[in-house]
Amino acid sequence: MAIFRTPKPILRDAHDKGSMAEDPVEGMQEPEYVRQKMVVPSFAYLKQALTVADEGLVLEIVMMAGCGLRNGEAQAVNINNLVADDVYRVHEQIHSNPAGRQT
Known part of the structure; x- marks a missing residue:
């Protein structure tokens, strides 16, 4: 360490x-x-997760699975980092949120 x-x-x-x-x-x-073993969820698992998640979590899942963002980066997604219709720049990330997700 x-x-x-x-x-x-x-x-x-x-x-x-x-x-x-x-x-x-x-x-x-x-x-x-x-290091713990990394597990990549299957497509079927992602589809199931998207059906039961709220809209904030759906955005995080899509940004992580579809765009390759890490969880802290996906939690920090906001409209200010859109630079074009199809371009999103990652400038921010959330390091921790021990009190739980805020919506």
Whole structure:
């Protein structure tokens, strides 16, 4: 994880230059990131999801499946980023929304 890679060389350098008596990173194990398996939904699943979703979620699903947007980019879709009848520029994304989707 990046959070451990940034301070580790700084602390090791401080130890090597004599600023610290003991090596603060000796024996430290970085956490191992295990990527979860990605699942691409089938066309039948997408069709079923589109029939039960509200209009906001339908827009997100269509932008993700049809245009290749990631979920944060699809959630940030708005009329201001349309630059032509058939061109949409991705300038924004929503990073998280722990309180739930807002409509």
